[in-house]
Amino acid sequence: MDYMKETINSLHQKLADKELTAQDLTQQTLDNINAKEDKLNAFITVNDKAVDDAKKIDEKGINGRLSGIPIAIKDNIVTNGIKTTAASKILYNFMPVYSATVLEKLENAGAIDIGKTNLDEFAMGSSTETSHFGTSKNPWDFSRVPGGSSGGSAAAVASGDVVAALGTDTGGSIRQPAAFNGIFGIKPTYGRVSRWGVIAFASSLDQVGVMSKRVEDSAEVLSVIAGHDDHDSTSSEKEVPDYRANLNKDMTGVKIAVPKEFYHEGTHKDVLDNVNKALDAYKKMGATVEEVSLPSLKHAVEVYYVLASSEASSNLQRYDGVRYGYRAKDVKNIKDLFVNSRSEGFGDEVKRRIMLGTFALSAGAYDAYFKKAAQVRTIFINEMSNVLKDYDLIMGPSTTTPAFKIGEKVDDPLAMYMNDILTIPANLAGLPAASVPAGLADGMPVGLQIIGKPFAEQDVFNAAYALQEENKFYEQIPTALKGED
Amino acid sequence: MISKDEILHVATLANLKFQPDEVDSFVDQLDKIVNMESKLSSVDTTGIEPTYNMGDTSTVFREDKGIHTQTREQMLENVPETDNNLIKVPTIVDKEDDE
Numbered sequence: 394m395d396y397m398k399e400t401i402n403s404l405h406q407k408l409a410d411k412e413l414t415a416q417d418l419t420q421q422t423l424d425n426i427n428a429k430e431d432k433l434n435a436f437i438t439v440n441d442k443a444v445d446d447a448k449k450i451d452e453k454g455i456n457g458r459l460s461g462i463p464i465a466i467k468d469n470i471v472t473n474g475i476k477t478t479a480a481s482k483i484l485y486n487f488m489p490v491y492s493a494t495v496l497e498k499l500e501n502a503g504a505i506d507i508g509k510t511n512l513d514e515f516a517m518g519s520s521t522e523t524s525h526f527g528t529s530k531n532p533w534d535f536s537r538v539p540g541g542s543s544g545g546s547a548a549a550v551a552s553g554d555v556v557a558a559l560g561t562d563t564g565g566s567i568r569q570p571a572a573f574n575g576i577f578g579i580k581p582t583y584g585r586v587s588r589w590g591v592i593a594f595a596s597s598l599d600q601v602g603v604m605s606k607r608v609e610d611s612a613e614v615l616s617v618i619a620g621h622d623d624h625d626s627t628s629s630e631k632e633v634p635d636y637r638a639n640l641n642k643d644m645t646g647v648k649i650a651v652p653k654e655f656y657h658e659g660t661h662k663d664v665l666d667n668v669n670k671a672l673d674a675y676k677k678m679g680a681t682v683e684e685v686s687l688p689s690l691k692h693a694v695e696v697y698y699v700l701a702s703s704e705a706s707s708n709l710q711r712y713d714g715v716r717y718g719y720r721a722k723d724v725k726n727i728k729d730l731f732v733n734s735r736s737e738g739f740g741d742e743v744k745r746r747i748m749l750g751t752f753a754l755s756a757g758a759y760d761a762y763f764k765k766a767a768q769v770r771t772i773f774i775n776e777m778s779n780v781l782k783d784y785d786l787i788m789g790p791s792t793t794t795p796a797f798k799i800g801e802k803v804d805d806p807l808a809m810y811m812n813d814i815l816t817i818p819a820n821l822a823g824l825p826a827a828s829v830p831a832g833l834a835d836g837m838p839v840g841l842q843i844i845g846k847p848f849a850e851q852d853v854f855n856a857a858y859a860l861q862e863e864n865k866f867y868e869q870i871p872t873a874l875k876g877e878d
Numbered sequence: 879m880i881s882k883d884e885i886l887h888v889a890t891l892a893n894l895k896f897q898p899d900e901v902d903s904f905v906d907q908l909d910k911i912v913n914m915e916s917k918l919s920s921v922d923t924t925g926i927e928p929t930y931n932m933g934d935t936s937t938v939f940r941e942d943k944g945i946h947t948q949t950r951e952q953m954l955e956n957v958p959e960t961d962n963n964l965i966k967v968p969t970i971v972d973k974e975d976d977e
Binding site for chain 2: 486487488490491583584597598623626627629689692694695696698699706710713714715716717718719720724725726727728729730731732733735736739744745747748749751752753755761762764765766767768769770771772774806807810823
């Protein structure tokens with residue numbers, strides 16, 4: 394199956410018309426994935442039982458648009474009976490005994506979990522280079538990173554392995570890899586999607602979202618996974634719209650704000666050229682585009698790394714080698730078991746974040762770091778809400794540069810962190826935000842970021858859809874894959 | 879400036895330890911990052927409430943009734959060492975302490 398030209402809609406038609414069985418589709422998908430994995434390393438675990446799952450769908454009959462459609466799942470989302478590692482040695486053998494709510498919802502809709510995609514360890518990173526299972530490759534250029542942390546999901550979608558994949562986004566982990574791979578990716582509003590069964594990183598920021606080549610496919614999947622869940626008290630009871638059915642590319646009268654701070658000096662000129670071209674397209678469609686200011690953006694990375702690390706240090710206390718995961722050998726007491734299991738099981742980046750967070754929460758530093766960052770977060774949230782009082786959407790580049798080279802930033806954590814400056818704002822303020830392909834810079838994809846009002850995912854989808862229908866970026870085949878077949 | 883002693887103290891709090899040959903590079907990197915984070919001190923936050931949680935944080939109530947989740951066997955499936963259906967761990971009180 395060549396997913397490059399397929400959508401959920403076209404696959405559903407073939408399944409419903411019995412042109413194709415769910416088993417055939419699943420087998421072809423597995424063959425396609427396995428043929429490319431040597432080069433891409435997009436998956437940590439491929440679901441061997443996927444064809445059996447598809448057989449059950451065939452027996453029941455195709456009913457519903459996701460019925461029989463294979464979808465890839467980021468490996469920090471727990472899946473009953475399928476190994477879930479968060480790309481960490483400390484969970485290298487973890488076999489969940491229940492499934493995340495998002496997976497249950499997908500399976501209830503008939504979707505097939507085709508496998509678990511690679512990520513930065515515990516979703517901490519922007520390149521998949523911190524994965525215990527090796528770096529994924531960018532299908533546009535195998536020497537470049539696919540971004541992260543949802544880099545495996547992005548590479549799987551961009552290379553045509555799957556039509557859609559789930560990701561998670563704490564500081565840009567869906568939007569940055571979407572931008573780097575020339576696909577669409579959306580992080581919904583905080584509270585839109587249940588996080589039950591999602592391995593926690595920073596609980597005031599984490600959100601599950603969707604990645605796909607086409608906007609309409611993410612819209613379809615988000616409608617299925619969103620909604621209240623008794624298992625997650627932060628999940629909202631607001632009704633979930635049918636985002637796909639409501640897609641509307643009419644941009645007449647839509648008010649777009651462009652923060653001048655998004656155009657900071659570190660942003661690559663070719664990235665800005667593509668973003669400006671997209672903004673011009675919106676003007677031609679009847680939208681207004683105006684410059685605004687978010688003066689506190691310059692502190693966003695500082696706020697994020699204090700808060701995300703603090704929450705991570707607390708969330709990751711549970712990994713102690715006692716009940717599951719990696720357990721250190723030859724220890725003389727329980728304290729050694731904790732310390733050795735954690736020190737041998739966590740990679741350097743995770744240790745760095747735990748250390749930063751433990752420091753920020755420690756007695757002498759709490760007020761100056763943790764509390765201070767939480768206060769500056771309030772200031773920043775107010776700046777974002779004020780802009781969204783007068784405008785429908787905030788737009789700008791998704792990333793400062795196109796995908797960087799593997800190894801380029803891995804030894805410089807600070808440079809890696811700065812890479813997140815444009816995506817962090819939506820997480821700090823809990824707003825829905827997406828990246829949609831805007832064009833190419835030196836042969837590598839560039840993403841336009843679209844941020845909406847709380848629970849206004851539809852506005853974000855609509856604007857992304859309008860640009861997609863204008864530039865038809867989905868027709869492009871990733872360069873490194875050309876001539877492969 | 880964050881000192882090596884401070885880093886080692888934080889490592890103890892976090893139940894982590896570092897090999898002698900990796901401590902210095904960790905100290906150096908953490909110092910740079912904490913230095914970046916220290917720029918927050920330039921922001922005037924007088925009278926600003928901190929945001930610790932997002933979304934609707936009101937308490938959720940449900941009926942006080944047991945819900946079936948996992949069985950004992952399932953709960954023990956991932957445990958590295960078990961004995962008699964119990965989780966086995968090394969000694970909790972050091973033997974040396976008794977000697």
